[in-house]
Amino acid sequence: MRVRDVHAVLAWGMHLGSFRASGFSSARSVCGGTQAYMQLAATRNMTMAKTLFILNDPPYGTERSYNALRLAGSLSKREGEEVKVFLIGDAAACAKANQKVPQGYYNLEVMVKGPARHGVEVGVCGTCMDARGIADTELAEGTKRSTLEELTNWTQWADKTLVF
Helix, strand or coil: CCHHHHHHHHHCCCCHHHHHHCCCCCHHHHHHCHHHHHHHHHHCCCCCEEEEEEECCCCCCCCHHHHHHHHHHHHHCCCCEEEEEEECHHHHHHHECCCCCCCCCCCHHHHHHHHHHCCCEEEEEHHHHHHCCCCHHHECCCEEEECHHHHHHHHHHCCEEEEC
């Protein structure tokens, strides 16, 4: 855990009483004793941030889905970050396998696989897949058919929800 992470944990609203119960006499001793505090935080298995990305736009014709997947991929590489991606509406086509794009263009199938390689769960709205004729067998590696119920659970799980 880094010093910026300690400040994030403090910002989460841990109060002075819990520090005293852990053997610290004040919040100042926590900040002054960063190493001891980091050990305390590690023993409590604290996760720094949980971010849900909800993508609505089609894979091509706009760069929203492209940029959302770039950000999700970058964030997923950071220590202490948990990321989930949900593709809904026209964004369901981002997860279609075997996309063929002209030379020099970005490929959303490749972009969606990136975060998945870093442990990101990528759900694709099943109703949206059906409406667009995308079968489960046509989904890119690392993605899965999902439901509105799962999106609801992920929304409650997330500290931050980013909608593109």
